[in-house]
Amino acid sequence: MLRSIERELIDGLSGAVADAGHDRAVDASALELEDFDDDEKGEFSSAISFAIAADEGANPMAVAAAIADAHEAAGLPEGIGAVTVENGHINYHLDVETMARRTLSTIDGEADSYGSRDRTDPDTIVADVSSPNIAKPLHVGHLRNTILSDALMNVLEALGHDVTRDNHLGDWGVQFGNLLHEYVEFGDEDAFEDDPIAHLLDLYQQFERRDSMLEDVEEFGALTDSFEDSVEAEREYHTDAGKEWFARLEEDDEAAVERWEQFREASIERFEAIYEELGVDFDLWIGESFYAREGWNDRIVDRALEADVAIRADDGSVFVPIYPDEYEGAGDPARADIDPSPDRARETLAEAGSVEDADFDPFYIVKSDGSTVYGTRDLATIAYRTEEFDADQSVYVVASEQDHYFKQLFVAARKMGFTDVRLRHINYGMISLPEGSMSTRGGQIVTVREVLDAARERARDIVEEKGRGVADDEVDAIAAKIALATVKYGMVASNRGKDITFDIDEAVSLEGDTGPYVQYATTRAYSILDDAEAVPDVDAIDPTAFNDTDHQLIYHLGRYPLVLDLCEERYDAASLARYLLDLAHVFNSFYHKNRVLDAESAAAERLALTAATAQVFENGLGLLGIDTLAEM
């Protein structure tokens, strides 16, 4: 209900600004939601008077007073009891009885869809989510991606958008040529059968080790000429062989494709098992290979050359030249009026003599050996999404390591003529683990498997130690749900841009800022409702019976839809996670202060309030992919 009051306030404020004689557009940013029961600021506050006063050289206090008067004269929204002016701010104060009535009846009426929106004109959003490379295990970075993107897409869907989740697998590129070569030389069928990803990872790491060793030797020089020759031969053999295998793949050579498909299928099978355990799902699994194998890459290269937005260099490579001053806002179609002509780049290239010395960055789409690259496939993906899906937004949930790459991609896409689609890189920070708390197999990566196993083990200990009313045969199932709550909450609750240290012991605790803490509050609400004889009808309760503690809780329930809006604004579900934690705190203090069931007065009202709280927990946790529990 705060969402509708906010809307009505903005409309009213806009009218009042005009009525007070100012010519100024008013949008949502003109209004702040404040803490509940802030006598000074009210629950909604506007500082628009300062901007108007600055423009007009007027006194902000006087401007604010005139706008507030005009708003009051035109009528305040139902639920706003008063408007005041303090230090130039226009402050709106909720009428708590109307707030209580409207909030509880909205939640009761909308139930599961409380917080959602119906949109007449939803965006068609196609989003890259998870998107691991095949032939390697899923690691904590993928875990963060998968969980973060799942929550965000759930929120966008609840807000009425039409979302397609695409697991854009990394399954093409010269590294798979290298892997094919390595497999043919050193692969072992049995080891592959046994644990395909582990075996392929070994082979991949072996390739990388050899490569960096050869690099070291090349850098520091060999002791003898013959040693140097053999280093060179070795290098040539392996590198060239890898490239050749990739070329064979790109040419659809049967033997290469068959082997590669084995790698791909085995990887997908293993990934699927983990996704299922995480409870996440995708609409599409279009890997990079699709764009190469279905002709989209070729078409994109032709298009770039025909439209004359790319330059073919003397060595045969093809690139779109990009200037650093073109990056700003390239993802936003409104700011995408970038000059696509490469003429200026051609001139500077001629002067500088080489791409390295020129003043632009080359965004390669063909390498000198004729092969395509990551960027080619991403441009092809944009073509596919705009042509086949008519996407309004192409979204990329990808680690911030690739920030620079995406800036370049977006500029290149604009130059290619994809000018209508909004392009968004939804980046997230690195994730690390506190030293020594978990094994890092191979010394390099922490896998999703390891994190899930550790979380489950800790969760089981907690259920065994602290669980109430949990039957023995339920321990594992409940521990699994707590473990997921632990991991999911831990991955979403920090703003996505931040690097995080993920500490399982902290995350699994029932105290502190954790998923299980929120789950536990929900379980408490369920058990109150269970113990009650009946939950009263919201229309039958007396909204004047609530005290301050109750109002505080009702206000938080009313905020929920606005929190979802904020998640959309930021493309980040972190605000939802933190909101649920706040709600758990507020609910716990309501519980302790008002002793719902044994209270003499307002018992029926507080039961209705508890039912509404349980509903909001369910809706919010549901969007984060966290299950609620009847017992824990």
Ligand code: ARG
């Ligand atoms: N597979 C890539 C990686 O693991 C991420 C792909 C992201 N999506 C994209 N369209 N580039 O780094």
